[in-house]
Amino acid sequence: MSAEQSSQVVAARAPGKVNLFLSVGAVMEDGYHDVATAYQAVSLYEDVHAYPADDFSVSFSGRINTSTVPTDGSNLAIKAARLLARKTGYRGGVRLEIEKNVPVAGGMGGGSADAAATLLACDALWGTGLTREDLVRLAAKLGADVPFALVGGTALGSGRGDRLSPALTTGNxxxxxxxxxxxxxxxxxxxxxxxxxxxxxxxxxxxxxxxxxxxxxxxxxxxxxxxxxxxxxxxxxxxxxxxxxxxxxxxxxxxxxxxxxxxxxxxxxxxxxxxxxxxxxxxxxxxxxxxxxxxxxxxxxxxxxxxxxxx
The missing domain is CATH 3.30.70.890 (GHMP kinase, C-terminal domain)
Structure with missing residues (x-):
């Protein structure tokens, strides 16, 4: 890590979502379901601040009760940071501070927004230089809603919900x-x-x-x-x-x-x-x-x- 990198703090913001439509297919042999959904990103945001560190950690602030959110390696934002580090060969860590405004376990993709913002922030903090398409592919490994939190707007999701196609939307x-x-x-x-x-x-x-x-x-x-x-x-x-x-x-x-x-x-x-x-x-x-x-x-x-x- 360079001296310039060590003084940086990078912030990223990702939105929560609402499912305008959600059709769940029959359960498959692996226990999962294919879905067809129409996502819409809404103006409730998760803000992630990423600081240089030697290991990986996360803490929370904001108006949402986060007492049930894990802060160990099972946290989705930590998983996102570690996945990016493995993908790019980055050897350091990151300290994540997340201001939560999307309900926890509320069906609005708050954890997925944390992961999406973390991917973007860490990529910028570490200078790993991945394209948005690269990040979307990584996001799909973390959960069905994470790619959409990166893409935003209104989109159709198929498969596990992670195969996205944009949907033309007029107005708000x-x-x-x-x-x-x-x-x-x-x-x-x-x-x-x-x-x-x-x-x-x-x-x-x-x-x-x-x-x-x-x-x-x-x-x-x-x-x-x-x-x-x-x-x-x-x-x-x-x-x-x-x-x-x-x-x-x-x-x-x-x-x-x-x-x-x-x-x-x-x-x-x-x-x-x-x-x-x-x-x-x-x-x-x-x-x-x-x-x-x-x-x-x-x-x-x-x-x-x-x-x-x-x-």
């Missing part, structure tokens, strides 16, 4: 997110979905082997039509998340009674995403939910993917 969409007090484990939600499908096999259609995004979703985002999008949003994971946290049903009902065009569990949950017609409507939804003791945040989408920032 306004979101209100209802935050749950307790997170959900994504693998646990998948297991509950598989159990639900098996239990109700005679009553519901079998899961697709090749899931697809509803064309109406693509039409709605292309037209920038929030009402049309509200009519076509769907999440296969929602039934499992509602079984694991039954109170989410009343949250969705309250938000929709308060003026939301639609409410949907984001990803594996338990965050509930409400699509609003405009900012004024979003404020009314927030007031109503807050009056019932539900914490909320408001955001816009789509926004850009991970990027370096200066402070």
């Amino acid at each position: 969409f306004t979101w209100v997110f209802a935050l749950a007090e307790q997170g959900l484990s994504t693998p646990a939600v998948y297991r509950r979905l598989d159990e639900h499908r098996e239990k109700h096999a005679l009553d519901i259609s079998p899961a697709s082997t090749v899931p697809q995004v509803d064309p109406n979703v693509l039409q709605a985002i292309r037209a920038g039509d929030a009402a049309m999008l509200a009519d076509s949003m769907h999440n296969d994971m929602q039934v499992a998340a509602l079984q694991m946290q039954p109170g989410l049903s009343s949250v969705i009902e309250l938000g929709e009674r308060s003026g939301a065009l639609a409410g949907i569990v984001s990803g594996s949950g338990p965050t509930v995403a409400f699509l609003a017609s405009d900012v004024d409507s979003a404020l009314e939804i927030q007031v109503s939910l807050s009056a019932n003791g539900i914490r909320t945040v408001r955001a816009q989408g789509p926004v850009s993917g991970a990027r370096l920032i200066t402070e």
Whole structure:
């Protein structure tokens, strides 16, 4: 490490996401599922500051409770930094300080945003010079949502969700997110979905082997039509998340009674995403939910993917 490098601090920012549509295929022999999803990056950001160090460490700040987030080698940001070091032959380490604004275990890709921002920050800090395409390929090794946190915008995801294709989007969409007090484990939600499908096999259609995004979703985002999008949003994971946290049903009902065009569990949950017609409507939804003791945040989408920032 050069003297110039040792004095550097690099900061990167990556967004959380909402799944506008999520179709989960049948469970495969390896226990995983293919999915078809439409991602949208939203203006809730994870900020990662990377400092030169001899080993790898991470700490957290911000308004999100991070008491359940590991700070050892199992942390996704640490995994991202170590993966980049192995890939490039870098022999040093990094000290990561992360300001969290995306809910933990909330279905909004906060950990994936941490990993994406870490890849970008460490690449700049260490001078390893990887292209954005190189970083996206590395990101796919870390988790299905990490590549999207790098790419941002609105995109379709297939395979495990990591094979991305950009989706043309017009205008902006306004979101209100209802935050749950307790997170959900994504693998646990998948297991509950598989159990639900098996239990109700005679009553519901079998899961697709090749899931697809509803064309109406693509039409709605292309037209920038929030009402049309509200009519076509769907999440296969929602039934499992509602079984694991039954109170989410009343949250969705309250938000929709308060003026939301639609409410949907984001990803594996338990965050509930409400699509609003405009900012004024979003404020009314927030007031109503807050009056019932539900914490909320408001955001816009789509926004850009991970990027370096200066402070």
